[in-house]
Amino acid sequence: MNAIELGPLVLSGERFAIIVGVAVFLLGAGVLASRVSPRFNGWSTVAVLAGLGAARLAHVVAHWSYFADDPLRALAVWQGGFIWAWALAPAAIAAVVMLRERRLVAWAAAPVIAAALAGIATERLTTGAEPVAAPAMTLARLEGGAVNLAAVDGRPTVINLWATWCPPCRREMPALAQAQDAHPDVRFLFVNQGEGPEKVAGWLEQAGLGIDNVLLDRAMAVPRHYGTVGLPVTLFLGPDGRLAEVHVGEIAPEQIGAAIARLRRNS
Structure with a gap:
């Protein structure tokens, strides 16, 4: 919980x-x-x-x-x-x-x-997180193509669950975008909840955010898999794809950095 x-x-x-x-x-x-x-x-x-x-x-x-x-x-x-x-x-x-x-x-x-x-x-x-494996599901990528969430490449993964209508999601997105740029050895997945590609792309353009790996979870299946509630939620997965830590609510830049450091220490 x-x-x-x-x-x-x-x-x-x-x-x-x-x-x-x-x-x-x-x-x-x-x-x-x-x-x-x-x-x-x-x-x-x-x-x-x-x-x-x-x-x-x-x-x-x-x-x-x-x-x-x-x-x-x-x-x-x-x-x-x-x-x-x-x-x-x-x-x-x-x-x-x-x-x-x-x-x-x-x-x-x-x-x-x-x-x-x-x-x-x-x-x-x-608090605490069960080491749940990443879901075996493939989500469409806003930039084109698709991403299999269960596929691991030896890097830790940060999964952010968000939506354009969510004020805390919008506030934290610049910090997550900066973290993605600062940590190329970490895979970031921005999993939008329940919205279409036009709405998501329009908001990102309006906000001036150029982030990679924006995924569309139209059925909102990822939070069901992990048993999370509310938005935003940020999930930190180890290199093996298993859940290591969950942050519920708006996340601060220093909290992102600290969680990534813990992932590296424990990998």
Whole structure:
């Protein structure tokens, strides 16, 4: 399982784990506010906001080469990308400053630990990929000809499931196009879902994207094979054609690079 469906909303396992962790933290802090001291109300709000900001900032700094040309992308928190160890410092500083008493500061560790355990457990239960083999199906190639998804050539493969009507798909496509150019040793397949060649070609031309291996999955058979939900979805396959990793939702450039590096290490 790599996504959680909440009505029309589809969340990746990572994003759902963040929500669970924050909810557990706020619930725990609320219990302390009602039973120990009302100071925990203000502290929990500051800790969440400052912790999220610090964790995001740490990710941006660690991957600055991907943000240098577009620093404002640091605000695109919906893409994911946090280093959670850095959230501890602002939470601890806020506890010392706002709770003031040593006894209350000690109590503050309880919701932090509970949130960390809940988030880690949720992520482990909702992420991970079964090593499913690529489907034995042939899809028409927008540029002409056809591609057999099950055919392996010794390279890792990145399969992006997308559609022109999907805003996150459109936003992430330039990053995927750049990755295709930067990694000739990786096979990229852009598998459009349910649309005709005229619509797909028209949008690519309008967007000014010259990408190779745009495939037409009119029957939307690929997501059924892998059991994925929602769009966009990016699948990372090893050189043997077996699924190694799934990213649900809009993917950031640094996430593409990190996933490809993991494929290379494990191949």
